[in-house]
Amino acid sequence: MELNKIYQGDCLELMKEIPDKSVDLVIIDPPYQINQGKSGGAFGRDKRDFHNQIESLTNGIPNEVLRELVRVMKKINIYIWCSKDQLRQFINFFEDLGAKTDLLAWHKTNPVPTCNNKYLSDTEYLLFFREKGVKVHGTYKTKKKYYVTPTNKEDKKLYTHPTIKPLDITENLIINSSEEKNVILDCFIGSGTTAVAALNTGRFFIGMEKEQEYVDIANERINSLKGE
Template sequence: MSGDWINRVFGEDALQGLQRIPDGSVDLLLADPPYGLGKDYGNDSDKLDTAAYLQWTEEWIDAALPKLKSNGSLYIFLTWRFSPEIFVMLKQRMTMINEIIWDRRVPSMGGGTRRFSSVHDTIGFFARAKDYHFDLDAIRIPYDAETKKARSRSIFVGAKWLELGYNPKDVWSVSRLHREHRERADHPTQKPLEIVERMIKASCPPGGVVLDPFMGSGTTAVAARRCGRNFVGFELNPEYCALIERRLAQLDAKKPDERVRA
């Protein structure tokens, strides 16, 4: 694929960097922006007040959406604190397909005493048009042998859904990356490959392009390469840019059958 912006992570602000990308050239926009919770990403990007945060969100959304192809899609990670406002903002621009709840499998310890403990992230799945790309077969979850055996009546024989597996639900129970997790890099809000790869395999065709405006630890880039897709993204923190390069180099050093998950 041509273009000097393909398979690169630029060390710059997304609002400026998005100008590098031609309109209508991206299959999937996968965004994990700062949540507005005051996290330390080596800069002040997550320290805006509510009004400024929502204004900034609208600015980057309006800069990023034109980069999508007509049948492109968007996944956006959010916290419950701002997902209602941002979902409304996006619904004025796209069609909402799903609200996905990521159950982070947080242990039942600690938490506040004046409210229920928050143990999930909210993910919005949006599409530009009715013919958006979605490959269900690529993400089906196989049934176990016992379930298949129980569906042995003749009406089930040869059923595609039984052989390939079922459609993932809109609650994804995937452990967060705790400090001892083998995937864990030095980043406070790193997302699991399992989640990002599911999004990419479902909503970006093989050889397509995934855009991540806030690369962070580079999970989107790593997942895209593992799945046979291209990527492009931006990251303000030079240390995270170096981390991404290391993760990609480590992946490229593996044998092809160890790094590709098409």
């Protein structure tokens, strides 16, 4: 499998082409397992299209995907964005394998104002698992465990992905948990933020995305970064 390329298709099938223990770091933002009502936000699309997207992003992921990620990593070294409903699944899975756990968070100062009979959706969770011997690099500036920023509306409008994560956070994760010329895998790469962050920090990436629309958007971002 070529480096610095985004592949379109199902990640379980695509990852079979990656050799054992060949990836240095995994960063993924997989489908969240959430109970999503019919409330919306400023995602730059009409309401019907928005709800269709959200429904496709709320089924979670099976442990089969996690097992395949463990196979391709040199050592367990993985960040997973998730909902609170997925914390138990991921923590149980990786701690059973002896990995250490850290919980990071992104706190949004301008969350979507939908709070009927529930707390605001103003926090996104980021789990970090690492095997014994995996180092955390970075600096005082990059190693904070929580971020407090507005929702990245401009990126959502520009790249049309409903769950796009901030580029600066992704770059910090890569700096903290890999070295230059390491290989970063994101098998739910969406509009390509992990790929851009990898290139910006001198790493290689392998990207996978099921939807051709986002593969095209991600490739446009990468080509723009390269000046092509």
